Amino acid sequence: MPETTTAEPTATAAVGIQQLSMQQALNRALDEILADHPKTVIFGEDCGQLGGVFRITDGLQAKHGEGRVFDTPLAESGILGMSVGLAMAGFHPIPEVQFDGFAYPAINQIVCQIARMNYRSRGTLPMPITLRVPSFGGIRAPEHHGESLEALFAHVPGLKVVSPSNPHDAYHLLKYAATRPDPVIFMEPKSRYWQKGPVDVASADANTAAHDGGTDDAGSLTGARVAREGRHLTLVAWGAMVSRCLQVAELAAEDGIDIEVLDLRWLKPIDAEALATSVGKTRRAVVVHEAPLTSGLGAEVAQLITQSCFATLKAPVERVTGFDVPYPSGDLEDEYIPNIDRILFGIQRVLEYRRG
């Protein structure tokens, strides 16, 4: 069952709850992971002294030492291939790829090695690797500095994929992912790094969570989150698109349309139950993602919804996505990433759908 919270977490003065940016939340999570798990190592390009170009690893080398947090030469395949050997030696590597587009040079190591070593070795060589990938666009960055690789990763047997949309989830999902025995691709929405939000550090003990099921707080980290409750239509999104969908829902509410926003969080495994519950109630769905349309994850989500809700659906599931074009440069970025208008049009298509 999905965890239910209303809207984006908003300011609160409760004890144990802090206002943190996603960058701060991730940094804090890594700091605690290093402190709690002596076999964890963090490495990549510029993540030592500099603390990473996004400062996610800021101060960690100074605090935990160069053996735990270190710079590597500038070679992505090297970073990921090295992770395999470290995992074989009993470590929990948390490598960083500096920008999503630079995961491509490492695809061989990710797909052919990290994703398969557990299988190849019949379970004797688990790959507890959490690959942190600053992901998606929205920051007007140069080419290859903003890509949406989730469908590519999610398609690979042996990988798990997760993307937080807010600081609270970023903190907990990272702590959770980094303590799992399987490889997780952790897609950080880079356009959200500096957005602040409340982080309840005490709300879930990510370290002791059981991965499957589990009705405790931590167990809920394995599934989707209802970011906003609504009756008329479900918007399904993840990463940076969640806050945009919440904005859309606010606007639609002015017209009396009550939209539910489902933050998928896990892109593999996808929380099919949460989709069924939400769309079972609203009977209409629009999937929103930044990645190109064709063979994107939206198709997978639509199929899961069709399977569970076919009989009650009032319209085919719509997709509002990026286009089948290489990620455009900054000037065209706003045209490419689903904007509020395009999402509203998608919603309209579903609401106005008539059979025959």
Added chain:
Amino acid sequence: MTIKAVQGAVDDDAAPLTHDQLRELYTLMAAVRHLDTAAVAWQRQGIIPGYAPELGQEAAQVGSGYAVDRTRDFVFPTYREMGVARAMGLDMVGYMSTHKATWHGGMYNPLESRFAPIQAVVAGSVLHAVGWAHGQTLGGAQDTGVAMTYFGDGASSQGDVHEAMNFAAVMKAPVVFFVQNNGWAISVPTERQVAGGSVAARAAGYGIPSLQVDGNDVVAVYEATRSAFAHCRAGNGPVVIEAMTYRRGPHSTADDPGRYRTLDEERLGAGEDPLERFKQRLLADGVADEAFFAEAQRKAEEEEESIRAGIADLGPRPGAEMFSLVFQEPTPALQSQATEWRKESEHA
């Protein structure tokens, strides 16, 4: 050919091999030669679907594998390191199971055997060795385990090899890069594969000491590997060894070398047979006699028979493993696919 230091010196003041060790090396080489030849025959007989022979590479493989300390080192093989596996004492049915198409990585336990799963991606595991080796030094311990990664002259063209050498040199990781230069990458000869003269020569660019060794001389290979291990263990970082040898047979049982080399060229290129050469040396030095060689051959045949029987007994793996070994923590989708598969294939 003798050991030739291409760059840098690797100290080694270890004692020479005893007669017992020399005889053991021969026994291993004889076992490997026989099993390798038999495996090709098994393929022709339909016992296994395919095999990558290492005929002619016995000295390179046994000599290097013999230098591994199985209490602390770790080997990262390709698909052609049967001789290394045998020299390291692997369960050979488990090893051969990969050629029976039972399980990609083989059915042995990599952690216990210190031999990583069989690797089909050319140069795929060279970086893994660097990661593993760096892990050994992270605690700051001296006299650590050493990673030895095997790859061919063809693999040396892969970017991962360059990344690995650079990483290892920068991090002073205890890695032995063991290049078996068998003259060919399927149909492409070394001179059309390797720029810069040799793989060993490239090491200079990374500041890594390297040496070329006569890969058909088992003692030379052993000594080179042993000194490389000593160098790594002493905290001096990686070493590149290029063992010059020759792939006498086809690349794999599916290959037809007649399309890219003549039998005459093959004879010329192959040079002296490493097994026969070692035998003559042991005879000349009075280390072993004909009775010993006959006994080594008898043991090799006995061993091969038992491995063949083991292979024949290997049934197909239960289909459920296809699902259960993907993750340590299976996903719900995978579990439901497994359930569905069970139902539909009546394996429930």
